[in-house]
Amino acid sequence: EIVLTQSPGTLSLSPGERATLSCRASQSVSSSYLAWYQQKPGQAPRLLIFATSSRATGIPDRFSGSGSGTDFTLTISRLQPEDFAVYYCQQYGNSLTWNTFGQGTKLEIK
């Protein structure tokens, strides 16, 4: 079973600053992908990044994803007030056979 560990658990930053969120997999898996989601209170999650670094439709270019193997990163270049939320990473097989989420990182206003 693949376990995704996100860090930090909580990140306190100010608008305009750069945010770097980490997602580490317990093992490297071929034929798999990594996605990032944003969730605000009372709302469903929203896809930000898929296949490690591709932005979903309508996502601003201040959001970027990178990484490979077991280490992945979501970067928000200049935080906007609406970016403060909880962020989840997800690793999934390309043939649907498995999916797993990280435990989340809360990005809060400092």
Added chain:
Amino acid sequence: QVYLVESGGGVVQPGRSLTLSCSASGFTFSASAMHWVRQAPGKGLEWVAVISYDGNNKYFADSVKGRFTISRDNPQNTLHLHMNRLRSEDAAIYYCARSQRRYDILSVSYEYPYGLDLWGHGTTVTVSS
């Protein structure tokens, strides 16, 4: 408009059954794999189950395997989650979500690289005696 709407949530006693539904609109439902993802109160996201575009392949999280089943009715654009032998730890908001496919020429099969790109608003399941 493109959207998913879940229904069927409610209060159910431990050990009983409940069926959730997800109605899709605005896209080719029969071309997409569909997932259920849940979120317990104050907790993170937990993937529950997925069904392929044609209903032939189904996969489940270990926590629900043998108790939950997933099905779809493509002509009716509807997804279902049949939950049996419910436990207190199954209490959560249940979301349905879409995975779009692409055809891989090399493997001569469909793959699903695009993540869960469309989510419903969720339906709440409470398990309590």
